[in-house]
Amino acid sequence: MLLRSFSCLLVLFVATAPLVALAQDEVTPAQRARDALIVKTLQRLPGVDLSQKPEAKAALLRHLATIAGSDEFLVLVDKFQLRDTKDELLRLAREQSDSTLGVKAAGLLVKFGEQELLAKAIADPDPAKGAKLITALGLLSDAQTNDLLAPLVHSAEQPLAIRAAAVAAIGRNAPGQKWLLETVEAKKLAADLSFAAANVLLASPDDAIRSAAGKHLSLPAGAGGEPLPPIAELVKRSGDAARGQQLFATTGTCAKCHKVRGEGKDVGPDLSEIGTKLSPEALYLSILDPSAGVSFDYESWLLRTLDGTVLTGIIVSQTEDVVTLKTAEAIVHQIARDDIEQMKKSPQSIMPADLQKQLKAQDLVDIVAYLATLKKQS
Ligand code: HEC
Incomplete structure (x- = not known):
């Protein structure tokens, strides 16, 4: 009787044991090989009910911990319904x-x-x-x-x-x-x-x-007043990255706010590795609908001082006495708290929503082709 309730407990424990508890370094290579073999066998058996097989399930969970984040992990989770x-x-x-x-x-x-x-x-x-x-x-x-x-x-x-x-x-x-x-x-x-x-x-x-x-x-119009095609259409076109790099620094005005490998101003995020961070689709979205993707660090604020000056920009830092704000022109203002009448978060990105007005569809495609080449260098 005692034995039975003990094994019941064990089943319960195994069934709810979080994956993280199964630290890889607790598993010896021999155990790992055994687990992999058990998993292989389990996969071949039709209709396995793991709730009846606590040891097999433990082996499976240990095996999963070693392959977390892989396709095989997902296949096994699906097959054995590992909620x-x-x-x-x-x-x-x-x-x-x-x-x-x-x-x-x-x-x-x-x-x-x-x-x-x-x-x-x-x-x-x-x-x-x-x-x-x-x-x-x-x-x-x-x-x-x-x-x-x-x-x-x-x-x-x-x-x-x-x-x-x-x-x-x-x-x-x-x-x-x-x-x-x-x-x-x-x-x-x-x-x-x-x-x-x-x-x-x-x-x-x-x-x-x-x-x-x-x-x-x-959709918004590009240069010449022609509406741009949807992003699903733009991603199918191929672009000239070298031309895109030029446009980034000139007509696109991107370098007025973004640094790439040390060049440009830093109002917005550094884009040196943006091709690793964002897919081409997400890159288009960042350019065409910037307010929809504002990240935490780049929220824009509207600040009104007692003398009626209104400034919009990103808060770079704040102390008890001073708020430091950087405008879209990369000008840094330090404003004493005592002089601030109102400080309000703005739902609009300071990245302009109409940049594409200066760009033809192909210019945009070239800029994204350029951004996509900016990968993390390992
Ligand atoms: C006036 C400044 C300004 C200009 C000009 C500008 N950006 Fe931005 N950009 C920002 C800011 C600020 C952010 C971050 C907040 C946001 O997403 O709105 C941003 C975000 C981005 C992001 C997303 C970055 C990330 O890490 O998720 C991309 C991509 C981007 N910009 C590309 C461009 C390109 C390409 C151009 C030129 C066509 C351009 N930007 C022009 C200010 C600017």
């Missing part, structure tokens, strides 16, 4: 939101019914993190996720980054496009989501959706 790997799945979905691995991880969380966990993770204090998870969910192109994301589109409390990511995600599946179009037609879409909605609806494979959306929405 207790959800934290690792969430990490993958967030950190690799636009790769097959991250999207598959997000798919497993949906499959396991982890909607509550997903909603909580989307509500992360850093909207950029929440938006990444939404991107992974969108790339699943599974209408099931629309129920989770649609309320975000309408929630005025959500930051633009989250609402815009939700529009983009919903717009990746056919029922979602229909819902978005109806929302637009009913004039229920917030104005700051126009770009996100136009970008998906005007790229719809469905002619009827494209033409109905065209009555309400348009």
Whole structure:
């Protein structure tokens, strides 16, 4: 009797043991080889019920800890319905939101019914993190996720980054496009989501959706007044990176705010490794809809002094006495707290939303081709 309840406890413990508890260095190479063999055998057996096989499950979890973040990890989690790997799945979905691995991880969380966990993770204090998870969910192109994301589109409390990511995600599946179009037609879409909605609806494979959306929405015009094609179209074109580098420093005005390998001003983030951080699609989005992607460190603020001066820019630092603000022109102002009448966060990025006005579609393609070459040097 005692033995039975003990083994029951053991089963319970193994079933709920978090992956992290299985530190790799506790496992000897011989054990590791044995575990891999057990896992191989398990995979061959049809209809294995792991709840009846605590030792096999322990071997499987130990094996998983050694291959976390790989495709095999996801295959095993799926095959054996290992719901207790959800934290690792969430990490993958967030950190690799636009790769097959991250999207598959997000798919497993949906499959396991982890909607509550997903909603909580989307509500992360850093909207950029929440938006990444939404991107992974969108790339699943599974209408099931629309129920989770649609309320975000309408929630005025959500930051633009989250609402815009939700529009983009919903717009990746056919029922979602229909819902978005109806929302637009009913004039229920917030104005700051126009770009996100136009970008998906005007790229719809469905002619009827494209033409109905065209009555309400348009994409911003490039140089010469021609509306730019949707991003889905731009990413298919090939660009000339050398020409893009020139445009970055000249017509594009990008170097007025961004440093690349030591050149340029540092109002916005250094872009020396941006090709590693962002996919071409995300690069276009950063340029065409900058306010939808403002990261924590670059929020823009509006500051009014007692004498009526209004400054907008990024807060570089603040002390009890002084606030240091950098404007879009890279001018640094130090303002005594005593002189400040009002300090307000602005929802607009200080990166101008109309940079593309100076650029033809091909110029933009060339700039993105250039940015995509800026990879981390290892
Ligand atoms: C007036 C300043 C300014 C100009 C001009 C400007 N940017 Fe930016 N850019 C910013 C700021 C500030 C951010 C960070 C906050 C945000 O995303 O809005 C940013 C963000 C970005 C990002 C995202 C970076 C990241 O790490 O996620 C990219 C990519 C980018 N800019 C590219 C460009 C390109 C290409 C141009 C020229 C066509 C350009 N920027 C022009 C200020 C500027």
